[in-house]
Amino acid sequence: MNTLTDRESIALHRERVVAREAGKIRIFVAGGTCGCAAGAGGVKDALYQELERRGLLAKTSLKITGCHGFCTMEPMVLIARDGCLRIMYRHVRAEDAAEIVEQSVCDTRIVERLVYTDPESGEKISEQERVPFFRLQTRRILDWNDHIDPLEIDDYIALGGYVALANALGMPSGSVIETLSRAGLRGRGGAGFPTAVKWTLARGAVEQNAKAGVESAACYIVCNADEGDPGAYMDRSILEGNPHSVLEGMVIGAHAVAGGLACVQKGYVYVRAEYPMAIRHLSRALTQARELGLLGENILGSGLSFDIEIVKGAGAFVCGEETALLESIEDRIGEPRPKPPFPVISGLWNWPTVLNNVKTWASCRYILDKGAEEFAAVGTDGSKGTMVFALVGKVRNSGLIEVPLGITLRDIVEKIGHGVCDGGHAKAVQTGGPSGGCLPASKFDMPVDYSSLAEAGTIMGSGGMIIMDEQTCMVDTARYFLNFAVNESCGKCTPCREGVRHMHDILVEITAGRGRPEHLDMLDRMGRMIIKLSFCGLGKTAPNPVISTLRYFREEYEAHLAGKCPAKVCTALIQYTILETCKGCGVCLRKCPVGAISGSPRELHRIDPEQCTKCGICRKACKFAAIEVN
C-alpha cells in the first residue's frame, strides 16, 4: 500500500478506489454481532458460492458489513446498483441465496417474499430508504455502516473517509475547536458537556506546559468505549461497523488539542473485552491506518505524530466513569479519582487528557467533513445534531436508530419503533440505563434533548432506550437496576457501597410483599442523599431509577404495599388459578415443570399454590385462556 504523504493524496487514493469498484453490483450482508448471531455468515457464504457458480464474482462486490440497525429483521441483505435505490431483503436464509442472485443480481427483479411488508398497509416496500424504520431516521453516523466492510480501509475512503482529517489538518488547531463550538456538539457519553469547551480547557493546559518548558510533556486522547448499560449496543455497533470514523475523530482531536505544541501525543481506545468483534475490527483498522500513514509520524505531512493503542477493559461498569477508566489504563484497580482536578488538566499519568465517547469522536469526523452548519441544521437550541439510541424492550421495531435531537419520544416509539409488541401500550420509556430514569406516557410528547430529559428526571445517557408496557412492573424495574448498581459499585465510597445496597434491599422487601408505608419516603430521601454525597458518577446517578419511578409511578409502589403487583410480575404477589372454562385437556399439567397441576382428563384442573413457582408456562400453554393470573 502506498503511504499517503499529504492532504491531496487522500482524494487521489479515493479516486483510485472508486474506479476499481465502478460499475459493480454491490451486495451487502449486515454482519454485526447481532447479524452474525442471526446467521449472516451462512448467508454471505451461500451468496458467494452462488456468485462463483454463475461466474459473477468479477462483476459484483459482496461485502459483509457492520450492523445496519434493524435488529428484528436480521439477517439483512442490501443490493445496490449505480443509479438505483438499494433493495433491502430481510430475514434472509442461506437457502434464499440462489433466488436472490437469479432475480436481483442477474436481473433487476425483486424477490417479493423477502421484502419488508408494512404491518399497517400490507404494502411491500423493497427499497431500504422507503422503509419507515429507516426513512424516519437521520442517519449520519450509522449510514456508512451499511456500505463498509469494516476490515477494509479503502471502503471507508471510497465513501469520503479521512477527508475530515485532511480538512482539519489544513486548519489551525483553534479553528478546529471553533468549528466544533459552532456546531454545538455536546458529549454523547451521557453528561452532555460541550466538546469544544473540553478541548479548549485541554489545549490551555497543554499550552501552559509548553510555555513553562515542562520536560517530556505529554497529552492523551482517549475514546471511552466501555459501554456497559444493560440493553445498549450503540458504541459496539459503531466500532464493529465503522471503526475508522472513531479513529479519524481521535486524530482530529489530537491535532486540535496539541497540534503545533511541544508534547508527546498518544491515543487510547478503552473497550470492553466482551466486545471481541469490535476489538478485532479496531485492531485491523489501526494497522491499515498506520500502513497508509494516517497514524504514526508526520500524518499527511502536517507534522502531527500520533498513534492509538487499544486497552481492553475487564468488564467493570465503573470503568466507564472517566477517572476510573484512566486508573484502569494506568494498570490500577478501576476506582474513580477525585475531581477536580479534571482529566483535561490532569488525566493519564497526570497529563492533560481528552476523554470522549465513541459517538462524540464519530460526530467530530462528521462535523469536520460536512461543516458545523450542516451538523447544527438539526436539533434544538441547546442540543444540536443527532443521537444514536439502542431502541429495545417491548417495541416492535427494536434496533439501532439515529434521530435528530428534539424528536419526541412518541415519534421514536410509535413511528420508528412502530409501537409496542403484541398490541400493548407503552407505559414508560427508560433512558440512560442504570444511571437514568423512567418517563411515563404523559411525557411522550416531550422533545428528546439534554435539558428536557434532565428536567423530567432522567438523562440522555449514552443511548440506551428501553420501552416498557403494562406487563412491566416499575418497582421490579427499579429493583433490577439497583441490583445492577450494587453489583457494579466499586465499593470505594460509603454512600454508593452501603446506601445503594440498602435501597436495593428495601425494594426486594416491597416486591416480596413485605413493604411498609414508611419505605417509600425513606427510599426517596436515601436516594437524594446518595446522589449528593457519592464520590463519582456511578453513585451520583444510581438512585435515579428509583427516584423517577417513585415520582411517576408511585401508585404502583402503593399497590405493592397493599399486596398487589399491577403488572403481575412480582411472584410473591400473584397467584395462578384455573377457571371453570378449563376443558381438562391436560396440556398445562404436562407442561408444568414442578408438577403443581393436578386433574383427570376432561375435568377441571387445579393448581397447588404451595408448589406453584409462578413461572407462567401453564398460562402460555393453555389454548382456552382458562388460566388466570391475579
Add this chain to the structure above:
Amino acid sequence: MADPTIQLTVDGQTVRVPAGSTVLEAAKACGRTIPTLCYHQRLDPYGACRVCQVELTSPGKSKGMLVAACTYPASEGDSVRTDTDEVREARRFILQLLLARAPNAKAVQALAREYDVTLTEDSPEPFQAYLGATLKKRMAEAGPEGLTQCMLCGLCTRVCREVVGRDAISVVARGPNRRVRTPFKAISPSCIGCGACAFVCPNAAITITRATE
C-alpha cells in the same frame, strides 16, 4: 505564574493557605475541626468515607454545594461552612451507613455518639429504625463479636503502598463485598511485618501474628 497563596473564609473566618491546599487543610489552618475517617495527613487524599462533608460556595455562585473537604481543592474567594444543618444531616447519613456496616468500629462509634446516631429498632427516625432492625438480625446470625470492625477507610492498604512501599494488602471484590485482604488470603509474600497497617487502623481491626511456615 499563579499566586502561591489563596485566601478564603471558613465559617466566616478569613484564612490564607498555600495554593493547592484542600478545603480540609484550609479549615485546619484556622482551627476548625472537620470529622474524618479515611483521611491521614501522611497519605494522599482518598475521599472514600465521605464524612468530611462541608458546604462550599465558590465566588460568584449564589448557592453552596456539599463537597468532601479532604479531596476538594480550595480556591481563591471560596466560602466554606463546616457546621450547617445540611452538613450535619449529610454526616449523620454517612455515619448511619458506616455504623450499620461496622457496629464495632471504635472510630465510627465515637463519631456516631457525637452526631447522635443510634441504630435501634425503636428509633423515632424510620431509617435508623430500619438499619437497627437489619443490624439486630445480622447480630443474631453472627453473634455480637462476629460483625466486622473494618469500615473500609483504606488507611491500611494505602499506608502499605504509599509509606512502606509494599502492596502486601489490598481491597478485593466490589461493592458491598469489598474487603481488605492479602493476595488470595494467604501469607503475603511482600509483607515485611512492619505492622504499619495495624498501627494506622483506628478500629483495631488488624492483628499481627507471627507467620509460621
